[in-house]
Amino acid sequence: MKNRKIVKFKTPEFICINCESIIPWGRQTKLFCSELCQEEAKYIRYHRKAIFEGKANLPDIKQAIDIKRISIVSGGYPLRERTIPQKVRKQVIIKSHGLCQSCGKLGTDIDHIQGSSNDLSNLQLLCILCHNEKTISNFRKVDPLDPKFGSIFLKNLDLDKRIKNRKPFKICDDFKKWESSFRGISNERKKLYYEWVYNFANERSISGISADQIAGKLNNLNVPTFSGLGKWDRKIVGEMLRVQ
Ligand SMILES: [Zn+2]
Ligand SMILES: [Zn+2]
Structure with a gap:
């Protein structure tokens, strides 16, 4: 072998x-x-x-x-807000007494006053309407040059x-059918993908490579686990090879 x-x-x-x-x-x-x-x-x-x-x-x-x-x-502006650490978010809310710094209503959004620095002095609390208004007005028309x-x-x-x-x-533009198309395509892709993972592991197992080493190879190749969380280990590889 x-x-x-x-x-x-x-x-x-x-x-x-x-x-x-x-x-x-x-x-x-x-x-x-x-x-x-x-x-x-x-x-x-x-x-x-x-x-x-x-x-x-x-x-x-x-x-x-x-x-x-x-x-x-x-290019994906709202991704920024998610990167503000929870601790800093709390400090902004305390600093603003929970109120929108523009209209005084209940605040919901953390706003970067200027640029993208997550420094407490550059963050303020706004309500969603004021936050959106600010973002829209900041979005200047791009110069043709x-x-x-x-x-x-x-x-x-x-x-x-x-x-x-x-x-x-x-x-993905079809809002009426999206739920079911999403599930269908996602399941189809998972099936093909995990068939590949299984073949990859099985080939090596037949050749006498240990489950531990196979798990290491899968991790090195950055192959996601079935759950998408954590790393491959001897146990998961062993189970996969047994189940199929
Ligand atoms: Zn407001
Ligand atoms: Zn794409």
């Missing part, structure tokens, strides 16, 4: 259902190549649904649409096309 040649199985490659690029290694069972693509598709479904329900011009819905749009076009102008222009054209077309262009 010692010199048995290990059969190589081609790593399954999946395509991002939003931008059609290849999903990077380590996110294999996901449907989107990045959080930004996931957010973009979510925004498209939200906007299409608002139009479908005749609500796209209601002031609060319009504000929510504008804010999501800006966040997508400018700005090097990013071309790509932002094209992005807007692409988004408009996907939002306004009567029939959804992509699976």
Whole structure:
């Protein structure tokens, strides 16, 4: 058994259902190549649904649409807020007495006063309406001489096309069928992916490589576990090889 040649199985490659690029290694069972693509598709479904329900011009819905749009076009603005440590968030709330620093109503959002520094002096509490208003007014029209102008222009054209077309262009644009398509594609990808993991482990096990070593290889290759949490170990590899 010692010199048995290990059969190589081609790593399954999946395509991002939003931008059609290849999903990077380590996110294999996901449907989107990045959080930004996931957010973009979510925004498209939200906007299409608002139009479908005749609500796209209601002031609060319009504000929510504008804010999501800006966040997508400018490369994922809301991701920033999530990175503020819990301890700092609490300090901001205490500093502001829980009130919006613009209108005095109950505060809900942590706002970066300027730039993206998470320093306590650069953070304030706002209500969602004031926070959105500030973000929209800060989003200046991009100068045609700005090097990013071309790509932002094209992005807007692409988004408009996907939002306004009567029939959804992509699976992830279809708010009516999304729940079930998501589950279907996700299960299909998981199945193919874990078939590959099983073959990878089984080939090595047949060749006399220990479960411990196989687990180490899977970890080195950054292969996500079935739950997506934690690391591979002897026990998980052993169980996988027994179950199949
Ligand atoms: Zn993508
Ligand atoms: Zn306010």
